[in-house]
Amino acid sequence: MSLQIEELALNAWPSLQTIVHHGWLLRFAEGYTKRSNSIQSIYSNGNSNIEQQIDYCEKIYESAGLTTIFKMTPFGPESMDQRLEQRGYTIAEPSSVKILDDISSIREPQMKGILIEEKWSETWLEALSTMNQLSQKKQEITRILLRNSRLKQGFFTLMNDSGPVACGFAVMEQGYVGLYDIVTDKAYRNMGYGEQLLLHILKWAREAGAEKSYLLVVQSNASANRLYDKLNYRHLYTYWYRCKP
Known part of the structure; x- marks a missing residue:
């Protein structure tokens, strides 16, 4: 199951370009998000030739003007993390992959001010950009990444009388719904808006045929x-990034 979720996450949040090199995926998106600008060994070829492959990755990312970043998951070579540490790579953003095994009994949301769109819109992106403080460049990359997806998506904006208070998007594949970019406006945090947004997303996904859900969350985000x-999500596995100094 863990590898399946990792594949779903790769599909849901794409990159602008991916290079496959001996079972390693090298992803590029002009530096926006570590997820789309990192290397991971999803189909490990064991511990052989790792040093040569790391050298190859460093040269490719240096030529692209990007920091070399490796995403460390349970699916790569066992010695990978230790080798990167010996090279001076630092750990960043230890995160949890969590799943909800059954969304059929999720309770109904109480707040009704939800806008649901099947395709991203400038209105949704504006709300996301304001809450996440995205630069113009990051907004443009987000447009391209989301526009190129061939999976079923849903874009959600929760509003009160003052306007948007929380937003996020979801991607459906193989009976799962993945939750991404879930954010609440700073002025409205700890008021229940985030929970209501999630309930609306899960309701939408359930009605669209999803049975389970997954998400990725930084462990320090208490x-x-x-x-x-x-909401009964449970921890499935941990990942983190190793960044070249």
């Missing part, structure tokens, strides 16, 4: 983890 635990 409030987000409390919310996901409240």
